[in-house]
Amino acid sequence: MKIKVLVLTIAAFTVGLVELIIGGVLPQIAGDLGVPVSTAGQLITAYALVYAISGPVLIALTSKAERRKLYLWSLVVFVLGSLLAFWSPSFGVLLISRFVTAASGSLITTLSLTIAVRSVPEKFRARVLGVISMGMSSAIVLGLPLGVLAADRFGWRVLFLFIAVFALLTLLVVYKLMTPIEPQHVMPLRQQLTSLKNIRVAGAHVVTLLMMAGHYTLYAYFTPFLESIMHMGASWISIVYFFFGASAVAGGMIGGILSDTIGVKRSILIIVGVFSLPLFILPFTASLFPLFAVLIFIWGASSWALAPAQQSYLIETAPETSEIQQSFNFSALHAGIAAGSAIGGIVIHRTSSAAYNAWFGGVIVMLAFVAALYTLYHKPSLRHSGKVGHESVDL
Known part of the structure; x- marks a missing residue:
């Protein structure tokens, strides 16, 4: 086993x-x-x-x-x-x-x-x-x-x-x-999709999509950023990626502890809000390596800290379809990656500088913050609650 x-x-x-x-x-x-x-x-x-x-x-x-x-x-x-x-x-x-x-x-x-x-x-x-x-x-x-x-x-x-x-x-x-x-x-796929009629549930997926779009607007082109803005070679780039990855794994634990301590709604807003800060500041840290390292840790940790809070929020909001919502949220995550890397490609092509990728990414993450604020405190009517039953079929 x-x-x-x-x-x-x-x-x-x-x-x-x-x-x-x-x-x-x-x-x-x-x-x-x-x-x-x-x-x-x-x-x-x-x-x-x-x-x-x-x-x-x-x-x-x-x-x-x-x-x-x-x-x-x-x-x-x-x-x-x-x-x-x-x-x-x-x-x-x-x-x-x-x-x-x-x-x-x-x-x-x-x-x-x-x-x-x-x-x-x-x-x-x-x-x-x-x-x-x-x-x-x-x-x-x-x-x-x-x-x-x-x-x-x-x-x-x-x-x-x-x-x-x-x-x-x-x-x-x-x-x-x-x-x-x-x-x-x-559960049949059609019945799974009806669960997205709940605005609070669908909004959570939108937040994930926008946050990952903002993230990948820079992260997809992070190597060109490190080469052109930070003037790093392969060895240093590898070290930065390792540090980012370690921060990301730590972020999963941080997000879980934060959610258990102050609640999922506050956690989501704090994580999304904090996530945008490194994106706006990173292009100015070429000669400030200690600050660069701190920002990489914050960026890496917050990139994965959202997942535990989002999962807990979806379970609380739609317990009857919680497993389905995890699957949808994973699809939203990858849709965000696709959107962010596409936007990042347009930005770096038009501006010829990866610095702008960071700023555009920060703006998209701020849109995620607005979407989170609306979603978390929206009170849907019973008519549009999006509840689905437990009917299942043999697939």
Whole structure:
């Protein structure tokens, strides 16, 4: 059982790595494939957008498939997509590889969570979900900075070869250790969507979308920012990414403690408000490294601190559809990543300076703060409460 959870965690780490690694090597990809950095950044947009849409759609379309077989086929497609990225002779082929890995990766992540939960007694489920989530967060802490260093030495393509090999090994272990898993009864997709009629629920997803859009307006182009504004080389960039990732993981704990201490509503407003500050100040810290380090910690920590508060808020606001709302919030998160990286690409293309990405991102986060303020204190009428029943069907 422990080995099975470990394998699922490794798979989640691999998926997280293939999504995040692009941001650290954008200048190399742009130079190698002969496209502007702003165009290369759309690789992040494409992945996040496909991931956001394909997650719930593919789960619905494959709801009757035996889960082990579906998991194995998803890994096969993911390996092929990663190898396609390694081989890609042009930007168009690399973009196609991102579509493939995003769609298969969304299934792998969702199945990793659901299979892990069904593999342990109920009293250990929350702990297992935390372990799987830690696998995804580890891609930020370890994968991205190590990827920057490896790409600087061996080229960016080797990263996708490594990911393909890692996923292939995971596939073989799953094939050997995992037994067939039958699908469960779930709420129909149409009934799931009706839950979004509740303005307080839908508003929470909008806050997540806007906050991640503001975040990725800069984060998707953080390597060009560090190179042009902070004048850093690969080694220092790797250190900054590692520090950011460690701050992000700490932020998850900080957000949870804050929510338990002062409540979810205040926590959400404080986190979103604080999150915008580093974005406005970072471009002015080129000669103030201690301040830069403090801002990176605040930025990194607040980027993940929102998740526990949002999850608690959704459970309190819509307990009857709380599991569904976690899925929707994950899609909103990736839609925000797609929007932010697209906006960031336009900004850096028009201004030729990543400094403006930070300021545009800060403005978008302030919009998230306004949306949070409205959502948290909005009192919907009973007619539009968006409640749904517990009816389920065999999918």
